[in-house]
Amino acid sequence: MAKQVDLNASLKEHFGFDTFKGNQEEVINNVLKGNDTFVLMPTGGGKSLCYQLPALMLEGTAIVISPLIALMKNQVDAMRNFSEDDGIAHFLNSSLTKTAINKVKEDILDGKTKLLYVAPESLTKEENIEFLKQVKISFYAVDEAHCISEWGHDFRPEYRRIRPIISEIGDSPVIALTATATPKVQHDIQKNLGMLNAMVFKSSFNRPNLYYEVRPKMHTSKEIIKILKNYTGKSSIIYCLSRKKVEELAETLVVNGIKALPYHAGMDASTRAKNQDQFLMEETDVIVATIAFGMGIDKPDVRLVIHYDIPKSLEGYYQETGRAGRDGGEGRCIAFYSYKDIQKLEKFMQGKPLAEQEIGKQLLLETVAYAESSICRRKTLLHYFGEKYEVKDCETCDNCVNPKEEFEAKESIVKLLNMVQLLKERFKSDHIINVLTGNANTAIKSYKHHELDVFGSGDEYDDKHWNAVIRQSLVKGLIIKDIESYGLLRISKAGHEFLKHPQSVMMTKDHDFDVVEEETNTGGTAAVDTNLFNMLKDLRKDISKKLSLPPFVIFQDPSLEAMSTYYPITIEELQNIPGVGTGKASRFGKEFVKLIAKHVEENELERPMDLVVKSVANKSKNKIAIIQGIDRQMPLDDIAASKGMEMDELIKELESIVYSGTRVNIDYYIDQVMDEDHRDDIFYYFKEDAETDDIQAALEELGEDQYSEEDVRIVRIKFISEVGN
Template sequence: MSSVATAPADSLTTARQALKRFYGYDNFRPMQGDIIQSILGGHDTIVLMPTGGGKSVCFQIPAVVSQGVCVVVSPLIALMKDQVEALKANGIPAAYLNSSVTQTESQDVGRAALSGHLKLLYVSPEKLVGEGFLQFLKRVNISLFAIDEAHCISSWGHDFRPEYTQLGTLRQHFPSTPIIALTATADRLTQRDIRTQLNLHDPRVFLSSFDRPNINLLVRPGQDRLNGILDFIGRRPTEAGIIYCLSRKTCETVAQKLQQKGIKAGHYHAGMTPNQRGSVQEKFLQDDLQVIVATIAFGMGIDKSNVRWVIHYNLPKNIEGYYQEIGRAGRDGAPATALLFYSFADVMQMREMVTKDVPPRQAQLNQAKLERMQQFAEAASCRRRILLHYFSEDLGHDCGNCDICRNPPTTFDGILLAQKALSASVRTQQRVSINLLIDILRGMRNQAVLSHGYDQIKTYGAGQDLPYLDWYSYVHQMLNDGLFYIAYEEGYSLKITERGQQVLKGQLPVMLKKFQPTEKAEKQTRATKKAAAEAAAATGSPEARLFERLRQLRKTIADEQGMPPYVVFSDATLQEMAREQPTSRVAMLAVSGVGMKKFETYGEAFIKAIIQHGPPRPVPALDDTPAVPPFTDDEPLGPPAPRATAPKAPASERDVNGTEETTFQLHRQGLSPEQIAEQRGLTVSTIKSHLERGYAKGLDLRLQDFLSDSDLAEIAAARAQLGGAPGLRDLFDHLREKYDYFQLRLAGVKAQRQGR
């Protein structure tokens, strides 16, 4: 049997309570609340949200607060296993059924589903559409179906899987049960296929921003890749990462070279046995391997949140695949890096691969998408804007977190060139491809131009003063800047966007760039070395040392319990612990990612590690809750035990008021935190702590140095929107990382002093 989830009177409040209890977060990320309300209201729903954006919560929370079982369709065994482990660690009953489950285990899971003891049941698409299993599901009280990686249903998509096309039968067998389809990568045509092939009833579509601002986008020349990788990893000795290679042999060779340099690396590709692949993957998830060198066979659905970087040894075949693969880094929201090595030889090799032994239509599509990937690699403008334009999203400004933004090439006013190209497209009824458009602009007299009469239009030959390669570069920049999009289903013709129409009317400026790869690469090297030096200087801070201590504790606990370390706590949660140093139940539960179940399981161990590390740093709260001393009598942690005594701080740290006053004296002289830190021989974070604490005590702070009136108003509005007393991480996420934690704390103190 099946049932439509009926939304409670205040469904979002109930859902938010579940989020705090099971996941440890105070508020939903943008759009999650609306998606959950849609599901709880019984509506079919399509969710397009980037990897790491919180898609799983969108169906897991409705599953928790609804009667019955949520059936989740997932394409990979590894994904099911990881998500079920994570759910159980959060105190949510879940299970999976796939080829790795024994018959006895399968029977146990079936009984649990029938009896209502499960909240989520993960199955493969092949398992789901089997006639016997569908009949079994009709005996289960099903709250909803969640179709994960829904782009696999479309032949237009980058990862088409034929078995997904059978999922449309769900609507026939369960006509009133809501379905939620989720994906991180889907262009226009794939979105259309998801809607039609799943037979969704007037679905509500939620298109989240595809922006992952925490990922630093880099492209480097393809020469000497191996030494480049060794240098890159050498500056990140404790960070986990993935290297994607085109061939199995390259995977093995690169992994071997890394091992010879003492790096814990393993390789992964489809030529290995299932046991071999499973063993390597397990070691990576357990943090026993730092690096996985893999073909694209690795990673789909891998839920490891503390992958800090992804390297592409070769050019990916399309932007969808590239976007999904880099999305495996920084899933916890902390800074991450995506490095792509590029050479034109990669394009030639990949072009042969994507057009070989496939139907002509598919070969054309594959080649067109490869060209878009090539344009990204050769870009002379903000790379993040190019990615987002591909998914029909306009960032509105350059990102500042890619190599092009940090080292911009020479630009010039390109409005006349853009208007010539846009006008030529209009006069051909937007029916021509890129190459034909360029031929028209250059006044070429070939058959494609003459047979359609394009030599008669007003803009014929309007760009004959420029060579083909120049126009090729400029039109692709216009495409990357969102003035055009390619209609693959209409012969790859260029279509003008709303932004393009504004440019054509002279309402928007256009800046075009000259690409200077050699100079840019040299600048990138200098910038990278500077960033590495700054990172190395920061690793010695007390906060960094505490983070490393907590990371080691997490690893020990995970090994004892046989689970991946990130399932215990994410890197982002450990970083917040290291920053806030919670030493009580109330303070620990205020950390984003610490729910009730995890606090009961791990809280005491992490609190003890924080206390043993040194005295906690008092930080003004964003709300009016008074600070709670460590292990207060009204917040016991288990049976009474000898209270841990924090080691005495050195004399230079014991006189806290004195050192704060010294910092404020320098602040009054107009020095920045960085200048004060350099003059006093302290870290910038310590100086900012002095400023925070002194301001909270009533010392006079030049707040305008750090926050304008409009900044304060924006933060106050965000707090009001979130409601209650939002945590720092919730504000940080809600404001899209526009303000750092230091600024958010200062704004909180300002609000308290004004009685708000």
């Protein structure tokens, strides 16, 4: 018991806490006894304390191997806050000057330093190895240990060299810690660090305060703004896969009145650090980031984590969602999913070594199964990490709150298990599904499986049905996916039992995300309010008569369609409708927004998310350069050549400029390339005869043999600019 009192007293003395969390106490006791220790503890569970406290209590210096410089700095700062002497904790990495390195080494040799944080790259440097040989090392802590495994979501080759270097410096006990590891990854870590006999401490991966939801990826930016409007003043993180998307989305959020900042590895270090600090200090609500963000962030009150793109693995997803609600309060996790994203990720893997591609594909398939499956999300996640969740409905995921239709699956399971058995447990799920549904592709033919009697025996159902049966049979433990062999299906003991005594099993249909179209930039959707559209057309006709202008000069049909979809009721909102710029909105918009507002009120309509999402102003350098070139009266073909554009592309840009309400004067160019009568004929056609601005209709009316398409388009630009703008 004496040891026990010492431990609690030390906890109070060094960190000011009265009690330990979870199994911290057992872990620390094991480290103090000098045993190798493996700690599997979810984000926010208090992993750091498991090596920090024993380091302070034991003689010598503990070496903490950590992958991120930002993480080390945070940890060192935190340790120094608990002590009067800054020498208590140091880091050794490429960011230090020679003088700073000498100071670190001096403090260690003087016995002041209890924790030394090093990156694996620094650990491999010969001079550091030689220096550490002179130091009394209490133990080695390998943080983010999943980086060791190729099956981990964050594989770092240099992590595989840690064991030989430890042996070279001098053996001491090892504690490996990670927040995400499947059974396969766990074994990999222990094997690589030579600690197969280590005591393993595994906490539950269940985070009961997190709500999990997957939505179809459609009009995603609009959906995100709608969600964020309900989280004003609360901290949120949005993860995107590309830096470009991070920048775009952060800009879109800002113009829609949301305090947001971007964060990715391509930004300079000081901006990145500044944005991170603003988020920590609550000067901004939202960080839009690539997965580079958050590894070293210990912000307990993140209330919302959104995945704009589905991550490459479930470990990555679990770790990123784990940044929400670390204080035990509300944490909402929403992922947007489209199978097209998965296909994109598969393309990125091409060109990598085959084994790496196979691993990457398996990890992606697990993510697909999570997104498309309609069973409890918590169950799926915990099963992935080798943990059973016995509760029928968690009540905190979209699948439990809105359950899908069920079907009797007994016969399907029997068919599936028999097929796995018949194919001698040597194939993956897609191959088994192809035999069941009778899809004789090349792989099936190469094994002559299309000649089997059972080929097509499950063709009354489609791939979706069989995928659902396989995914839910895995979670129920009737089949096992052999990860070592890249996902071959085998029958479990429970599966063999089921074949002997089949019984009724209800399963749910998977989600169907195939029907979802990807987000487009047009702003239009199929949900056009036809009544309003017709009313707007009538209004346009009235205004055109009053002003003696053709209707298309005022607003084109696609703009009226967008108005009939998003119901803009202010001039400011109208400016965000495609084809309506500031000029057009202020010149013609007043009566249109008045009509829309009246229609919305009379019909008690709920406007889509009650706001029209503002798009970021098009900062196309080409547009600015084109307008400047026209101001200098440069020939249009010279402007096109200077921008590396075809003439057709330049005309398209000019059309877009004038249709959104900006005025340009290209008379100087028209005077050079066509005679006056020719120009006036086209201009007069658009002013007096044209019912639409369609070029083909103009050519038919004017005579295709006398007028070229380019001439008609250029005069139409002059016409829209002068008459409409």
